[in-house]
Amino acid sequence: MDLENVCSTSALQALSKLLSSPEEEEDALDQVLYPSTSTGALSPGNIGPAKKEESKVNPPNKPENRKDIWDPEEVPEGSEFDDMWDPREQPEYDIIFKQHVGAEDVFLGMTRKDPSTACCEDLLVKIKLPGIKSSDITLDIHEKVLDLRTPKHKLVLHLPHPVDSKTGKASFITETEILEVTLTMKREFDFLNFF
Structure with missing residues (x-):
């Protein structure tokens, strides 16, 4: 096969004609006959159907609401509890992972548990609250957020x-x-770690 025949303008136009629909052929012909100064003449990028640009700002299946500042999916979970103007101090806390183990785990190694956090079942949060009575504590637990309020502290x-x-x-x-x-x-x- 001759390399000059494969790379010729007529061969590229024939290939482009095979890959495009009839409506796109007219547009492509106009672009070849009247090329714009910004795109130039026929190039390998002109082969095939024209690429349509999609708007990435609003998905096509969601109705657009002009009053919304952001999409609810963009707001992190638990941000409704954050209040940066609240003067109460954040207490010290520790997060500890706990797992339930028995003799078969520790001494015999009969299960697949190991010391990693992947094998832990519970999460222990220790919060230091000096000068606070238990009646002053308000605690609210959500799936991904722990919200603690006292007269002196907010976490x-x-x-x-x-x-x-x-x-x-x-x-x-x-x-x-x-x-x-x-x-x-x-x-x-x-279910992989605890069966």
């Missing part, structure tokens, strides 16, 4: 894993002034 904690908000336990230890919140994690692939 909005975005949790590292989704939790079951209905099965959590909280206890306030008055001697150390620490609130311990135990939450059961629910993750997508827990």
Whole structure:
């Protein structure tokens, strides 16, 4: 096969004609006959059907609301609890991962549990609240957010894993002034680690 015949203008036009629809052929012919100064003459980019640009601002299947400033999907979960003008201080806290193990796990290695956080079932949040009584504490747990309010403290904690908000336990230890919140994690692939 002769290389000059493959790369000739007529061969490229014939290939373009095979790949395009009849409506696009007329547009392509106009572009070849009357090329704009910005695009230039026929090039390999002109082969095939013309590319249509899609608007990436608003998806075509969603109705556009002119009053919306942003899409609800763009707002992170739990941001409704954040209040940067609240003067209360954030208390110190620790996040500890817990797992339920028995002798078969520790000594015999009969299950696939290991010390990693992937094998942990619970999330323990220890919050230091000096000078606070248990009656002053307001605690609200959501799937990904822990919201704690006292007269002196405010804590909005975005949790590292989704939790079951209905099965959590909280206890306030008055001697150390620490609130311990135990939450059961629910993750997508827990059935692989805990069977």
